[in-house]
Amino acid sequence: MIEFDEIEKRMLLKLVYYGPALSGKTTNLLRLHDLLERNGRGDLMVLDTKDDRTIFFDLLPFFLETPGGLKIKIKVYTVPGQVKHDATRKAVLQRADGVAFIADSQLAEAANNVESFSNLEKNLAIVGLDIENLPLVIQFNKRDLQNIIPEADIKRVWEPTGIPVFTASALQGWGVIETFSRLAELTYRNIDKRYGLKNNYGLDSETFLQKLTRKTEGTGYI
């Protein structure tokens, strides 16, 4: 959690899309931006300053207000995948409330996925987050391509870990909302345990999810 101001009734959460370079993190946020209702989310900010390669991340903010008047803002970030941007990754990971790991399904990218995942484990430990208790989901992206790791292999490797795994094609736009929803659900569960979102502010899991993942065709206000 980035910030919680009980008097001002503001809560600031952070979700991070982690993964190797070019696995489709930005594309995931772009899709969320396109697929989800305008009300309740901000615009996607892409920070890819060409001359200053130290910083390189994207941000998509979401907002909602609980019946009890608590304003919740959720900032969804991507991290730069390149190995050399480890410092930025740590800065983005600081105080994260949940992580979606976006893996590249292409067989040729298997090693990069592994490297990036162990980098995640390492950085979580460094910024003091416990991987066991942190909401974490995995997405195998780019399922529309050829030469990708078979779904059975994904299941075999990841199912025993208990981490929810999704397949997706961010390019085609499927699997993206599912990944985000599950991450949001797990995050709600965690935050609710500590801050009593339901008991103190009247926000239950369904409403939280429904507000965050409303598709564009709706017109209602949050």
Added chain:
Amino acid sequence: MEKSKTESQKIEYIVGTEKGLKDLLSETEVMLLLKGVVKAGAASAVITDAKDRVLWSNGNMQDDSPYIETGPVYLEGELVGRIKVYGEDRSKSYLKNLTGLLLDTINMIIHTNLKRMLTTEAHTTIVNQSYEELLETNRKLSLSEGQYRELAESLERKVQERTEELRRAHARMLQQEKMASVGQLAAGVAHEINNPLGFISSNINTLKRYIERFREMVDFYHALLSGGEIADKVRGLAQQKQKDLKIDFIVSDADELIKQSLDGAERVKKIVSDLKGFSHIDEGEEAVVDINTEIDRTLNVLSHEIPKGAEIIKDYHDLPGFVCNPALICQVFLNIILNALQARTGTLKLVISTDIRHNNIMIKFSDNGKGIPDNIKNRIFEPFYTTKDVGKGTGMGLTVAYEVITAYGGTIEVESQPGEGATFIILLPAKRL
């Protein structure tokens, strides 16, 4: 309120901390714009925060202007404030355009400033990580690297175990493949052999009848020659010829030759049927059978092989139906009973018992034959392993039995004390899916 720690001068930079409008807009920038709006004809211009508190203003605030134009100010997509432009009622549309322009400019400035701030902030913080901090990071890193090395080592061990497992599975698979192809080959060969074998047996049988006739003819000549009406010379010549051609020996030996040929053909037939049974284990019709009935059926087929005086004791219990290919299961019983017949040392005593044991159908064949020495006990199920004379046993009987029983999810074991007979114990799962 939870805020980033600033303990011991260490700048802990967290991407995502909130910025207010006051952080993002500078007084000079804003005032310049508001003044511009007033100069352009508005009575006054104001920027408030989300709670309607005035942050900046310009113009005559006492003025009770009849018309207000407002617009939202966003930060990261969130409504953080409003701009308000006051003026005359008659310049409505002009004020509207002015407000729109001001709004766009403010929002654009916010966006660029935010971007610049995030960039420089992250940059300087990350570049300026203090020496101590680097040391600390390094210490943590090497610590966690140690953990990872440990993890990697245990991982390596697991990988090794897994590899070994895979290697064994692979070897097993190769073995099975080899067996399968041997089986296919055998089935093919068996089929090829069966056809000529069919006419060989039938021809030999015909030949046997022909030879009977020749023998009759020879006997007839014999009788004629021993009669009185024949000239001595003729008789002498005939007897000489019969002696030269060894007709007496031939006649008596022909029987033996034919009997041996028929035996041989019979043996080839058995090999062929064993080979077929061996290679066709997963074929054929399945049915629900009563094991007791099948054993009896097998004994009936064997009745002419069972020597007089042999004692066959049945100790059957009611059994649940078993789903299998009846021909195959009979083949198993046949092979085991035949072995018992062949292993007998005196009068055969064979006890066949069936029962239910822990959800298994148990079938026991206990003979009183010569028994099986310890050193060959683990070999008798091997293909082609036999202790019988060349030509007598093929060594396939128990192999077939083993293959059939294991294919049905059962087990077959032997208990034996040399000199005291052998007991074959078959367990079949009472319920097979």
